Amino acid sequence: MITIKKLNKYYDDTKVLNDISIEIKKGQIFAIVGHSGAGKSTLLRCINGLENYKDGSLKVNDKEIKELDKNSLREFRKKIGMIFQHFSLIQRKTVFENVALPMQLWGYKKEEISKKVQDLLSLVGLEEKIDAFPNQLSGGQKQRVAIARALTLDPDILLSDEATSALDPNTTSSILNLLKQINEKLNITIVIVTHEMEVVKQIAQKALLLEHGNIIGFDDTEELFLKPDEKMKNFLGESEVVPNSGINIKLYFPKDNAYQSFITAMARKLDMDFNIVWGKLEEINTHIVGNMVINLKVEDQEKVTKYINEHDIVWEVL
Amino acid sequence: MVDILLPALGETIYMSFVSTFLAVVIGFILAIILIFTSKNGLRENLKVYTFLDVVINTLRSFPFIILMIILFPVTKFLIGKSIGTSAAIIPLTIGAAPFIARLIESSFKEVEEGVIEAAKSFGASDLQIIFKIMLVEALPSIISAITLTLITVIGFSAMAGAVGGGGLGDVAIKYGYYRFQTDTMLYTVFILIALVQFVQSTGDYLYKITKK
Numbered sequence: 001m002i003t004i005k006k007l008n009k010y011y012d013d014t015k016v017l018n019d020i021s022i023e024i025k026k027g028q029i030f031a032i033v034g035h036s037g038a039g040k041s042t043l044l045r046c047i048n049g050l051e052n053y054k055d056g057s058l059k060v061n062d063k064e065i066k067e068l069d070k071n072s073l074r075e076f077r078k079k080i081g082m083i084f085q086h087f088s089l090i091q092r093k094t095v096f097e098n099v100a101l102p103m104q105l106w107g108y109k110k111e112e113i114s115k116k117v118q119d120l121l122s123l124v125g126l127e128e129k130i131d132a133f134p135n136q137l138s139g140g141q142k143q144r145v146a147i148a149r150a151l152t153l154d155p156d157i158l159l160s161d162e163a164t165s166a167l168d169p170n171t172t173s174s175i176l177n178l179l180k181q182i183n184e185k186l187n188i189t190i191v192i193v194t195h196e197m198e199v200v201k202q203i204a205q206k207a208l209l210l211e212h213g214n215i216i217g218f219d220d221t222e223e224l225f226l227k228p229d230e231k232m233k234n235f236l237g238e239s240e241v242v243p244n245s246g247i248n249i250k251l252y253f254p255k256d257n258a259y260q261s262f263i264t265a266m267a268r269k270l271d272m273d274f275n276i277v278w279g280k281l282e283e284i285n286t287h288i289v290g291n292m293v294i295n296l297k298v299e300d301q302e303k304v305t306k307y308i309n310e311h312d313i314v315w316e317v318l
Numbered sequence: 319m320v321d322i323l324l325p326a327l328g329e330t331i332y333m334s335f336v337s338t339f340l341a342v343v344i345g346f347i348l349a350i351i352l353i354f355t356s357k358n359g360l361r362e363n364l365k366v367y368t369f370l371d372v373v374i375n376t377l378r379s380f381p382f383i384i385l386m387i388i389l390f391p392v393t394k395f396l397i398g399k400s401i402g403t404s405a406a407i408i409p410l411t412i413g414a415a416p417f418i419a420r421l422i423e424s425s426f427k428e429v430e431e432g433v434i435e436a437a438k439s440f441g442a443s444d445l446q447i448i449f450k451i452m453l454v455e456a457l458p459s460i461i462s463a464i465t466l467t468l469i470t471v472i473g474f475s476a477m478a479g480a481v482g483g484g485g486l487g488d489v490a491i492k493y494g495y496y497r498f499q500t501d502t503m504l505y506t507v508f509i510l511i512a513l514v515q516f517v518q519s520t521g522d523y524l525y526k527i528t529k530k
Contacts, residue, residue, distance in 0.1 A: 088432035
């Protein structure tokens with residue numbers, strides 16, 4: 001659906017995106033993750049032509065974005081909805097008028113607009129706010145209005161630029177659930193830009209990690225979090241605090257693994273004691289994944305690793 | 319006294335309202351061009367922008383009384399005479415237009431960048447962005463700008479009186495100053511205060527009902 005190949009982007013002499021090649025499949029929820037200034041919003045804006053690029057290729061439904069002229073670009077943007085961090089609603093228009101605006105500008109009939117707006121407001125759960133003005137709404141409600149507005153022209157793709165960054169955790173979670181629902185119900189591909197790992201874990205199936213315009217990770221979300229490499233660890237700002245004596249072995253529990261009993265079963269089976277010195281469980285995309293660090297005597301290492309290998313658990317010595 | 323003050327009030331209202339109206343029309347067009355052509359504008363064109371920028375700054379830096387005198391030939395060409403109430407409208411308009419152009423330009427600039435980006439994201443054309451989105455958002459601020467301009471023009475029109483434009487300023491100078499009729503002068507001042515007060519209150523009211 002979206003194919004990006006060897007994309008480079010410069011602001012004057014500064015390279016802000018370096019050799020980006022990714023593929024986003026139809027129906028996917030895809031996250032572009034990075035700290036501020038990583039180039040993630042720029043990359044997102046290249047997808048609907050709000051930013052241009054000279055080097056490389058970016059195709060949406062086999063259309064090369066940089067080759068579209070002004071009018072084709074306008075036409076093309078109908079198929080790509082977008083939501084923003086600060087909602088970007090028109091303060092002087094009611095909820096109805098805000099949601100209706102894209103259809104009005106494209107010359108839809110009044111009855112059609114009215115029906116569509118009502119349908120969408122009920123989808124986002126704001127029917128009773130139809131005549132309210134944005135400043136009478138909470139942040140979460142404003143974002144719901146913006147989501148409804150982004151869906152009026154029946155887009156194939158929804159771009160989300162830090163859409164939950166200005167919201168509290170509970171509201172963030174409810175907005176993410178709404179996006180997930182939209183993704184499933186309407187089969188809309190969603191590309192989200194965020195700096196919040198929680199957002200990625202909650203809804204993204206696949207994630208791209210950017211740092212200073214470079215790709216430092218690109219994989220299924222579970223894989224990225226399950227066994228983070230050095231760059232990813234740096235990115236997350238995590239490091240284990242483990243004892244200096246003995247051997248530390250880190251075990252990775254992928255999804256659907258009966259890890260709860262693995263450690264105790266191993267202890268019983270090998271008749272051995274060890275310390276659990278570090279551990280973490282996370283819910284990613286409704287799957288539980290996690291890792292754990294055990295500390296044991298050097299002479300026990302061989303027995304333990306043999307046992308772990310027999311059980312298909314990924315591990316490493318720290 | 320009433321026969322002097324009433325027609326003078328009429329002249330002041332006529333001069334200031336007509337020239338403010340014309341200035342708003344011209345200023346609005348200038349502001350739209352400035353917004354379109356400014357850096358990162360919808361149709362960036364720095365040559366056009368810089369040219370207009372310089373013209374506007376030049377016109378704004380003239381003291382009004384000097385501008386009026388310089389414009390005598392232009393006024394004569396347009397109206398047929400260079401003195402009188404109608405003739406005063408030309409310099410008042412030309413003096414106020416660059417002022418309101420700047421004010422409207424900054425009203426437009428205050429529109430949140432994100433709103434414009436959102437409009438682009440659903441495929442709005444440049445003209446739609448200006449008229450259906452920026453203008454809607456900027457309206458309360460533009461109303462304030464027009465109120466401010468109208469009051470400034472009422473002040474300028476008093477100066478126009480000095481060169482035969484008529485109006486309350488003329489009365490204040492002729493009767494109040496030259497003939498030492500202090501009471502006439504005080505009346506004109508009171509009437510001007512009331513007029514300005516009325517314009518400001520009306521403007522504030524309109525701002526309030528349009529601002530959501």
